[in-house]
Amino acid sequence: MTEGDDQLVSIRKQLENLNNATDGINSYEMKLENVTKQFCETQIMFNKEMTGIPKKMMKQISKSRPYFDLKSREPEIRRCVQQAALLFERQKTSVELAREQVQILHNSLNNNEESDAERQYVDVIEQQLNLVKEAEDECLKAEKMHAARVRELLQLETSLKKLLLEHGSSIKKARPYYERKEALTRTMNSQIELMSILEHEVQQRKDSYSDSMRALEQISEQIHQERSSQSSFAPSSDAESDSS
Template identity: 75%
Template sequence: MEEAGDPQMMSIRRQLENLNDATDDINSYEMKLEHVKKQFCETQLIFNREISGIPNKLAKHISKARPFFDLKSREPNLRRFAQQAAALFERQKTVVEMAREQLTILHSSLNNNDEMDAEKKYIDVIEQQLELVNEAEAECAEAERAHAARVRDLLQLETTLRRLLQENGPSIKKARPYYDRKEVLTKTMNSQIELMSILENEVQDRKDSYSTSMRALEQISEQIHQERSSQNSLAQAVSDTSSDVESDGLG
């Protein structure tokens, strides 16, 4: 039993350490989560108070300026999409150039080969490379169209912003502090929501780890119980056999 008990005890200690670590982490992350939830509620209160406490005179300017600022909030994403499309187009152009270069090398190798069956050796490879060139050119053309569409969207947005600025310049100027503040509070709440989600996942991961260690301990306990039962049964069988032998000897 001692030989079998050592690894079991090591496993028990390891699982107990895991339980302690998981418990500490759960408590720590839950405290952080409660703190962030409290901050989020406070930000919400500030947001609702500031949004609902707008004077009527300023509310008119805010209403006129809303199309401008709603559209303005889309500009960073559109600009990023255009940049990503441009980068993809440049990568696809490089792929096309490399594929064409490989095709040129194959043609050159064929022309410089004097063997009788050289064309047979190269024809399949050249056809495959030609397919790769065609595929790369098609993907490059698609990337170019996507980039052009993103640029058109961005230019259209900028044109509309300029028109709205000309039509409602005074209202936009007066409403800007309101929309700037709204943007700050919205970003803060979104960051807090994201952090709450991360912390909730961390808590759940630690709880899963805790449950896994508990199941492992239960399995070890059952294994020990079975080993002891088997040893007791074996000892009882040996004892019964010895008693039978002694009885036969006396008889």
Template identity: 25%
Template sequence: MEQNGNNSEEESECVQEEEEVDPRIQGELEKLNQSTDDINRCESELEDFRQKFRAVLVEATMKLDELMKKIGRAVDESKPFWEARKVARKAQVEAQKATQEFQRAVEILRAAKETIALAEEKLLEEDSRQFDSAWQEMLNHATQRVMEAEQARTQSEAEHRKTAANYNSCIGHMRQLEKKLKRSVNKSRPYFELKAKYYLQLEQLKHHVDELQAKLVSAKAEYRSALRNLESISEEIHAQRRTLALGAREQGVGAEVDEGNEDIANFTMDSDGLSMVSVSVDEEGSQSSEEESDTRTTSSCQTMPSSPSSSTSHPSTSASTPASTSCPYVFPSSPSISSSSLCPDGLDLVSPCSSHSSDSVCGSGHTSPLLGPRSQCSGASSPDCDQERGV
């Protein structure tokens, strides 16, 4: 038994190992590995560039401090000139951008004017002068483009003039300072040139550091996304395994369909048929019992004496024991069934039809304690009714 159990466990493990791997897992794992490599590479490169930045910064600080010790006075005196030179260079860059925008607006305006001229020439060359919707639409677009280009040219021209004026003023101020501080400027020139050189290197290193930081953030985002996808896939697989282990959900107890319901339905139908047959048999038996009771009543009434003395000789008996003169069983009254027919044959009771006094049950209209009020005789033929009629 233990060997069989071990074999079954080994087989189940083999089946689980042989389950097909979800292809999504492979893709997400590849993304995870790739993002991990990117993160490691970006972090290493970022660390290298940061070290270079720190090294260049330290080197620049040391060399500039050495020069500052040698020519510190000239550097302080020539600072206004170098600051004005920096402002002039910035104004020059802005003026160049404004010049480019102005040239672009001029080119757009020229192309739009050429399009308008071509459309007008095409319309004027036709002798028939038929209206062409396509050329008309092109002419409208060209006109609108010309108006927009003129507006853009006007704005760019104003900006170009403004930046050019600023640049000219900055250049003028710089030249004035250069003439005024010519000796200090020439003496401090190595310091500021070295400073500009290191500044350019630090700017380049900072640019590389920013790029690597952006790449690192993107790689980490991809790594988190791959982990979330793998987690969702794992949850789906575990849910499927749980459903397979539990099996298919069956119907509830109240929703079960019993096969015996059909037999019960058939049995009910058969019982209805049997009940109908039993009702018919009961009707036939009741008719036969009525006939027998009629014959018995007739025979009992003929054999019993009908003297008034017999009825008066036992008044206390008939009055004190009404239950002895009536039937112990109560059945539904029928016009064709007499009160004497309801009594069993084995009981020796005095027939109420034998008395002809006013207190008798058959001869009076009083209410019987067991049978209720006596109904009037109908046209049916019965011994009691015949006796009352005097037949």
């Protein structure tokens, strides 16, 4: 394959990339436009519903706000408790495994009748004992972290019960408002996340388009330079031919 053929293949490839990038840009921009429109509609609905509350209801919403603010934190705190518990269990397992390794080394030493066996094993056993100490320290940290997370959850549950006793009626009446607010907020957050993803997709394809354009410009410049070189070489050859 000649250099000209290689250039032709490269041009076709870059043109194909341009077409794909253009199609991708159009497709994702259309999706982005639709999601943006949906987000604006949800935002308008949110503002309308959240501001069109009767004055009597606003008083109940205000009284119950501390309860629902705490309630919104509960899932995250429970997740932290679960993560801390899993970490603690993993660290306990690490301690048990490290201790088992020490016991295996001791058993191997006791069963070894060679005179220099103790000298061979002592360094390895000391290293393993250090690993046991490190594992125990990490386990203790994980245990303290788990205990702290559990205390935080218990304090939250206690506060929720107290608020429920003090403002139970207001909390019951305001619940539909907060549930609706949470649902709309989740929807808007999902739309914002989707818009961010689509914007990233659009930008990626725009970058691909720009890369292909630059590649085509480089090929064009290369072809131009080659033709210029050939043009400058041709007269010189004719002149040599005439002089001879």
